[in-house]
Amino acid sequence: MTTAALSPDELEEALRTHVKGYHHQHPFHLRMNNGESTREEIRGWVANRFYYQLNIPKKDGAILSACPDREVRRRWVQRIVDHDGTTEGTGGIEAWLRLAEAVDLSRDEVEDARHLLPGVRFAVDAYVNFTRTKPWVESVASSLTELFAPDLMTDRLAAFERHYTWIDPKELTYFRTRIVQAPRDSDHGLEIVRKYCTTKETQDAAMSALSFKCDVLWSMLDAIDLAYGHR
Numbered sequence: 001m002t003t004a005a006l007s008p009d010e011l012e013e014a015l016r017t018h019v020k021g022y023h024h025q026h027p028f029h030l031r032m033n034n035g036e037s038t039r040e041e042i043r044g045w046v047a048n049r050f051y052y053q054l055n056i057p058k059k060d061g062a063i064l065s066a067c068p069d070r071e072v073r074r075r076w077v078q079r080i081v082d083h084d085g086t087t088e089g090t091g092g093i094e095a096w097l098r099l100a101e102a103v104d105l106s107r108d109e110v111e112d113a114r115h116l117l118p119g120v121r122f123a124v125d126a127y128v129n130f131t132r133t134k135p136w137v138e139s140v141a142s143s144l145t146e147l148f149a150p151d152l153m154t155d156r157l158a159a160f161e162r163h164y165t166w167i168d169p170k171e172l173t174y175f176r177t178r179i180v181q182a183p184r185d186s187d188h189g190l191e192i193v194r195k196y197c198t199t200k201e202t203q204d205a206a207m208s209a210l211s212f213k214c215d216v217l218w219s220m221l222d223a224i225d226l227a228y229g230h231r
């Protein structure tokens with residue numbers, strides 16, 4: 001650890017090294033992208049990931065409520081619109097439910113959380129609680145796992161189209177949309193962290209926030225792997 005504050009470019013570089021703890025390397029994802037997942041594993045993953053999707057707008061609402069910067073709020077609010085949609089049948093959560101139907105889960109069984117694993121619930125709740133209790137810039141830093149998401153989603157989309165042909169490819173809209181939205185979101189998050197984290201203390205906090213978030217995503221997959229993984 002250095003003692004002096006980093007320049008914005010050095011900080012960005014340090015944040016990007018967190019890719020080494022990102023969940024694209026989790027054995028469950030490696031198998032999924034290799035075409036080795038069973039239908040049961042895919043269904044278990046889709047049903048459980050729904051709880052993450054459902055909670056993203058709540059954590060973005062927590063960030064908005066703590067953010068004093070009007071210009072940031074004007075842009076950040078778009079994330080809630082992206083996930084919740086503006087009318088019935090629109091938005092990311094709806095797209096995820098359509099993915100669930102495409103893997104032969106009913107909307108009911110996904111929405112009533114009957115498949116939700118305790119470990120996934122704890123991990124997702126920890127993320128929302130983090131954003132409710134930590135300084136808003138740290139919460140923004142925690143969202144920067146999105147820097148690494150597009151590559152994983154691009155690989156996932158290709159893997160689904162190639163290996164899991166039992167899933168209607170037109171119901172993979174969620175991933176196609178996020179591949180476009182995530183870079184826009186992470187650019188904004190990065191801009192905020194570069195601007196506000198100018199001391200060693202705030203930079204260390206941003207780094208810890210991003211590690212914490214990598215752990216949230218990793219823990220979700222640990223729980224899913226333990227429950228559904230065929231090894």
Ligand SMILES: O=C(O)c1cc(C(=O)O)c2c(n1)C(=O)C(=O)c1cc(C(=O)O)[nH]c1-2
Pocket residue numbers: 056142143144145146147148149152178217
């Ligand atoms: O499927 C994935 O691997 C993945 C990862 C992440 C991420 O890295 O945080 C997000 C998403 N998906 C996602 O769909 C999403 O909407 C999202 C929002 C956020 C966030 O922290 O604000 N991360 C992610």
